[in-house]
Amino acid sequence: MPLVKNGKISDDAFVHVADDAPLPPDGAILISAARFLEDPEAISRRLGKTGVVWPNNRDVDDLVPYLDRLAAVALVFPTFRDGRAYSQARLLRERFLYHGELRATGQVLRDQFVFMLRAGFDAFEVRKQADAEVFAQTAKRYSVFYQPTGDGRVTALNRRMQLRHSESAGL
């Protein structure tokens, strides 16, 4: 499954480690929330970065105390129709000011890229090679946004207000 990061297909620095597999002594790993929460201290002492796959039916509040030691949080779309991870992503980015990698996993398809970007995701385990290949142009499908999120894109309302101010200033 191709990983898209920084807008293009990239090598995955993280290794998915199953719950019953031994942890490698070093290197970046992506492990389940359950495994991480069993002993966060021990895992954090490992050499190498830690990433956690956080389920979409558990409050991110439980992860918040550990955010500063995580290099990646992977949120899950069991199907693309299950949108809980959008709320989790916005909370992590906008409320808890998480700055590490925020990865979308599961049924990640082309037609949700813009929503995911707006919610704060910056890494994507894309289901289909063809979708991953058109990531950059798909991300530019929309140029107008009605809602403010933490992604910094200027909303339509704000653009209108700016326009109005520059008009009234005679610019």
Add this chain to the structure above:
Amino acid sequence: MYAYDELDRTLINERVSEFRDQVKRRLSGELTEDEFKMLRLQNGVYLQLHAYMFRVAIPYGTLSSRQLRQLAHVARRYDRGYGHFTTRQNIQFNWIKLAELPDALADLAEVGIHAMQTSGNNTRNVTSDQWAGVAPGEIEDPRIWSEILRQYTTLHPEFSFLPRKFKFAITASAHDRAAIKIHDIGLRLHKNAQGETGFEVMVGGGLGRTPFIAKTIRPFVHGSDLLSYVEAIMRVYNQYGRRDNIYKARIKILVHELGIERFAQEVEEEWRQIRDGALKLDDSVVEEIRSRFTYPAYEKLAHMPDELRKAAHDPHFEGWRRNSVFPHKMTGYAIVTLSLKPVGGPPGDATADQMDALADLADKYSFGEIRVGHEQNLALPHVARRDLPTLWKALDKIGLATPNVNLVSDIIACPGLDYCSLANARSIPIAQELTRRFSNHDTANLIGRLHINISGCINACGHHHVGHIGILGVEKNGEEFYQITIGGRADENAQLGSLVGPAVPYAEVADVIEDIVEAYLALRANPDELFVDSVKRLGVEPFRERVYATR
């Protein structure tokens, strides 16, 4: 009317080109039907019994004549020459071809019409009072806020994959014509002691197989906090609404299971953290939206012009005027409701020719504006009273002057088994038969205000629970049966109806309804007591006795 600016236009054009690409990928097999289904639903496209059905949004029920002509064009060019107005200020086309949908959407986008989120598990078309901006006594025009909500809910990056569909309705009048209490979020605009605009927010209303009347979650949310409060509700719902069972996924079930107090606490907790953030609506922002609405330049006119005085001698005109013409906030003007319930016709249908002719009449007599109400009727919102006699003749010619507004034959009905893949039973032929039984307008006037609502299945698109008389089609051993309820209402005193007796087969429905109406005529305290008030006073029992005694 709200006028799109360059940004609004850009967004819907971007949406059309995205959908064109999605259809192309579906037709080439690149997208599976499972993947495509949600994408087409989010653009208003259902797969029905015979063909794709295409549902187009008419936000808060306002249309310009130019937009109505374009709907007529779509009906003619891509469909079979007619459209069906729904109970949620949408219009549906029943015979559209998938490959032509992107072109139809592009044609609509030219006049600022879209089909975004008219189905799917996202926020649906924001609906409002069809008399918004013209009703006497209205606190302020709720369409400003409806448009703010329309923009806020369109392509929301967090709430486009909710547990289930999500519907807003908003009113600013004491009499609720928008049925806000049967919506996921109902908003009643009012002012606080300081004279500031805000909303009573109601949550968790809805019909379907588990009907609920919405409960008040907060009596006053300041206008500037409207979006942050709504976002808090939606965030709680997106995270905790049930996703294990489609029939328990609406917010009404979450509200019911948690209880309104606990649900309100969750929302309050979330809101506390976002209310002073980017969603705050400054006055200047609200004014910016308000400035994009244009209002007619009304003339100073007499309340009782000569034209009207003369026409009063014509009993046909008078019958129509008394039934279909309503007071306007401006002296000398009137709101005219156009019944889409002709005798023997399917409720809510209009032909392309009718739409074109009506667009011309709107230009001539109503400042180019048309409204669509949840009762599946249309309205001309700014008619000079002196023009009423001429307008009436013109409307009569195109079959839009049936004087049965709010009467027994003004029936709300879903498409039912004639079109819909979910239906268990037919709705339209029941409605047609009832309009024939009650085709005498004098009798109908004697009966007075009486709303009949028909749904062809438990999903309740015909809002049968809140009909004064509700008719629900069910399937029993392979046959169509109908459950009948009485005493429901959808207004500010919203209430669910009660079953009047056992379900009856298709052939007996009209007889039973006639018997219920006769029972009412015999039981009412006086001719001014409406059907629904008689039921409230007497309960169901006397009706059950009279209607079912001989069955």
